[in-house]
Amino acid sequence: GAVVSQHPSRVICKSGTSVKIECRSLDFQATTMFWYRQFPKQSLMLMATSNEGSKATYEQGVEKDKFLINHASLTLSTLTVTSAHPEDSSFYICSARYQGVQFFGPGTRLTVL
Amino acid sequence: QKEVEQNSGPLSVPEGAIASLNCTYSDRVSQSFFWYRQYSGKSPELIMSIYSNGDKEDGRFTAQLNKASQYVSLLIRDSQPSDSATYLCAVSYNNNDMRFGAGTRLTVKP
Numbered sequence: 001g002a003v004v005s006q007h008p009s010r011v012i013c014k015s016g017t018s019v020k021i022e023c024r025s026l027d028f029q030a031t032t033m034f035w036y037r038q039f040p041k042q043s044l045m046l047m048a049t050s051n052e053g054s055k056a057t058y059e060q061g062v063e064k065d066k067f068l069i070n071h072a073s074l075t076l077s078t079l080t081v082t083s084a085h086p087e088d089s090s091f092y093i094c095s096a097r098y099q100g101v102q103f104f105g106p107g108t109r110l111t112v113l
Numbered sequence: 114q115k116e117v118e119q120n121s122g123p124l125s126v127p128e129g130a131i132a133s134l135n136c137t138y139s140d141r142v143s144q145s146f147f148w149y150r151q152y153s154g155k156s157p158e159l160i161m162s163i164y165s166n167g168d169k170e171d172g173r174f175t176a177q178l179n180k181a182s183q184y185v186s187l188l189i190r191d192s193q194p195s196d197s198a199t200y201l202c203a204v205s206y207n208n209n210d211m212r213f214g215a216g217t218r219l220t221v222k223p
Binding site: 043044046091093097100101102103104105106107 | 144145147149154155156157158159162201203205211213215216
């Protein structure tokens with residue numbers, strides 16, 4: 001149990017386009033999901049907390065209009081990187097909490113050309 | 114002030130040795146403690162959880178918790194090259210607040 005999936009695993013896009021990343025809890029319901037970003041050789045950075053049925057809570061310094069989060073159901077949260085630029089290239093990882101433990105998705109590697 | 118602190122390493126141990134990874138956390142009401150392993154280019158995976166003072170063993174891994182000292186550690190016995198990864202300490206303060214340390218990079222040399 002407690003499997004979290006992400007799609008796509010890897011995406012390459014042109015600068016200025018938008019990219020949507022999906023995060024699903026496969027065998028449990030998650031009222032809260034978390035979105036992280038990790039640059040090479042750096043720590044996990046929490047971007048936002050996604051709450052089912054309500055607005056996401058963003059960490060300081062994360063632009064909510066650039067990183068749109070939708071948590072429309074108990075098993076799906078999406079992160080849309082709008083007007084992506086090369087500096088947005090990173091490893092994006094979601095996680096969900098199950099019985100008090102956070103389980104991570106496999107991550108999405110975004111490359112913006 | 115960081116809430117969860119780890120030595121970033123790198124920590125290098127020879128194959129077969131014991132690797133000791135340490136983590137301290139700030140003075141808050143803390144409930145649960147976790148160790149995650151993250152291989153390069155992959156997402157973190159849970160390897161141990163500990164909820165009460167003392168030791169918890171799972172195979173070659175032992176987690177140790179000392180709430181009075183606000184200290185949690187992970188020991189890896191008979192270290193293998195495949196244990197080379199970054200180890201993240203995480204502390205849960207309540208059901209909706211979990212904080213991660215920056216991670217300690219471990220290298221096990223054959």
